[in-house]
Amino acid sequence: MDKLFYLFLAYSIIWVLIFGYSLRLGKRQAKLQKELELLKEVINSKSS
Amino acid sequence: MTENTRPSLIEKVLAWSTFLAVFVALYLALVYVPTEKTMGDVQRIFYFHVASAWVGMMAFFVVFVASITYLLTRRTNWDIYAHTSAEIGVVFTTIVLITGPIWAKPIWNTWWTWDPRLTTTLILWFLYLAYAKIRSAIGEEEKKARLAAVFGILAFVVVPIDFLAIRWWRTMHPGALVTSNGIALAPDMMLAFFASLFAFTLLYCYFMMRSVRIERMKAEIRWLKEGMFN
Amino acid sequence: MSFLRKVRSLLWKEIRSELQGKEMLSTLIVFSLLVVVVFGVAIDLNKDLMGEVLPGFIWITMIFAGILCLNRSFAAEKQNDCLYGLMLCPLDRSAIYVAKTIMNLLLMIIVEGVTIPLFFIIFNYPGPQQLGMFVIVLLLGTYCFMAVGTFLAALSSATKTGEILMPILLIPLIIPVLLSAVIVTKASFGLVGSGADLFLKILVVYGVVFTVLPLLLFDYLLEV
Numbered sequence: 001m002d003k004l005f006y007l008f009l010a011y012s013i014i015w016v017l018i019f020g021y022s023l024r025l026g027k028r029q030a031k032l033q034k035e036l037e038l039l040k041e042v043i044n045s046k047s048s
Numbered sequence: 049m050t051e052n053t054r055p056s057l058i059e060k061v062l063a064w065s066t067f068l069a070v071f072v073a074l075y076l077a078l079v080y081v082p083t084e085k086t087m088g089d090v091q092r093i094f095y096f097h098v099a100s101a102w103v104g105m106m107a108f109f110v111v112f113v114a115s116i117t118y119l120l121t122r123r124t125n126w127d128i129y130a131h132t133s134a135e136i137g138v139v140f141t142t143i144v145l146i147t148g149p150i151w152a153k154p155i156w157n158t159w160w161t162w163d164p165r166l167t168t169t170l171i172l173w174f175l176y177l178a179y180a181k182i183r184s185a186i187g188e189e190e191k192k193a194r195l196a197a198v199f200g201i202l203a204f205v206v207v208p209i210d211f212l213a214i215r216w217w218r219t220m221h222p223g224a225l226v227t228s229n230g231i232a233l234a235p236d237m238m239l240a241f242f243a244s245l246f247a248f249t250l251l252y253c254y255f256m257m258r259s260v261r262i263e264r265m266k267a268e269i270r271w272l273k274e275g276m277f278n
Numbered sequence: 279m280s281f282l283r284k285v286r287s288l289l290w291k292e293i294r295s296e297l298q299g300k301e302m303l304s305t306l307i308v309f310s311l312l313v314v315v316v317f318g319v320a321i322d323l324n325k326d327l328m329g330e331v332l333p334g335f336i337w338i339t340m341i342f343a344g345i346l347c348l349n350r351s352f353a354a355e356k357q358n359d360c361l362y363g364l365m366l367c368p369l370d371r372s373a374i375y376v377a378k379t380i381m382n383l384l385l386m387i388i389v390e391g392v393t394i395p396l397f398f399i400i401f402n403y404p405g406p407q408q409l410g411m412f413v414i415v416l417l418l419g420t421y422c423f424m425a426v427g428t429f430l431a432a433l434s435s436a437t438k439t440g441e442i443l444m445p446i447l448l449i450p451l452i453i454p455v456l457l458s459a460v461i462v463t464k465a466s467f468g469l470v471g472s473g474a475d476l477f478l479k480i481l482v483v484y485g486v487v488f489t490v491l492p493l494l495l496f497d498y499l500l501e502v
Contacts, residue, residue, distance in 0.1 A: 174450040185437035
């Protein structure tokens with residue numbers, strides 16, 4: 001296999017892992033954000 | 049305790065500077081730096097490989113310090129720092145373990161070399177996993193934090209002993225060294241090297257910031273839910 | 279002085295409960311013998327190569343037996359919540375750790391005494407040239423192993439997954455012990471040129487560090 005292929009492989013894996021983790025964090029945050037807003041709505045509607 | 053959940057100025061600055069730093073480092077490592085004489089272009093893996101290893105170790109050191117501080121103060125913030133740093137550390141350590149063999153194969157024609165630093169990183173990876181397994185095996189938050197912190201301390205202390213033992217072992221059986229030992233680092237290479245180090249350190253800080261924010265959101269949700277049932 | 283007395287009484291309790299059934303010791307010995315046979319059947323080498331791998335076999339067998347032994351050490355307390363009973367006694371809790379470590383060490387020494395000669399017999403390999411070094415590394419390595427292992431057994435007994443978790447925690451932590459012990463054992467066979475005493479030093483350092491740290495941290499494990 002051409003040496004440059006290894007270079008490409010390494011950098012793509014780095015990219016995949018970092019980007020993937022970033023995406024995962026983003027999804028977690030979005031899900032929690034939704035849940036948080038839902039809860040706040042419920043609490044607000046209860047108290048009013 | 050209704051925190052403002054929109055990103056603060058610091059977070060935005062961090063995010064953008066991380067983004068910028070990564071691109072600068074990429075340019076330096078892939079374009080700016082001259083091709084290395086003996087190894088060719090494959091050597092460019094080295095910059096982010098070592099940067100990841102550095103972040104992996106640093107993340108583990110943070111786990112160590114946060115674990116001690118948690119045991120001494122019992123403030124949950126420190127437990128949050130510990131386990132978020134651990135999770136990020138796994139990501140970077142995985143990068144090291146994958147890029148190491150990819151670098152080694154074209155150059156020394158072997159996937160795994162018992163290179164001391166790489167082998168120590170392998171054990172570090174397993175220690176991270178063990179830390180995660182402890183946390184997943186316990187339900188109560190306080191116990192989880194306490195036991196994980198204890199293990200975090202033991203695990204970090206073993207790493208230098210590990211490294212020394214493995215290094216002495218390999219001097220008895222020299223093999224391929226997946227390190228910078230064979231590379232003469234010219235000044236522009238140093239620049240690329242430090243740039244990738246800096247970029248990945250910023251990346252670590254950015255991930256930490258986001259993870260900690262996620263944990264705070266979880267805590268607030270838990271708090272709100274408890275409030276609702278009272 | 280009273281700390282030592284507490285350790286001694288706890289240790290005596292351990293020994294007595296084992297003497298009552300002798301279940302654990304006999305099971306451990308049988309298991310180790312079986313592992314020796316497994317190695318003998320699965321791996322067929324001529325005598326020259328045998329020396330290279332025999333130290334590894336010995337220590338791998340000891341790790342397996344050690345894991346069984348360690349799992350036992352807190353398993354009894356987990357039933358009927360005896361651990362809480364122990365904690366209620368006015369004791370310095372690290373005495374529990376010391377007593378159990380010594381107990382595990384004693385068990386493993388007996389197991390080794392029976393099993394290791396068998397290794398040499400089954401593989402038809404001459405005894406170690408430097409018997410003193412061999413015995414020392416066995417004791418030191420087993421001690422390091424038990425010091426860390428007893429602590430981790432206590433930790434994992436407090437979790438849901440319990441005994442299955444323990445090896446996952448243990449094995450990464452004892453890699454330096456395994457490495458150093460195998461090399462020094464090889465040296466006692468006369469197969470290593472020089473540099474083996476470095477690894478003895480590593481074992482000593484490890485032993486000290488992983489006695490002090492568990493002693494300091496054991497209280498944190500047992501909080502209610």
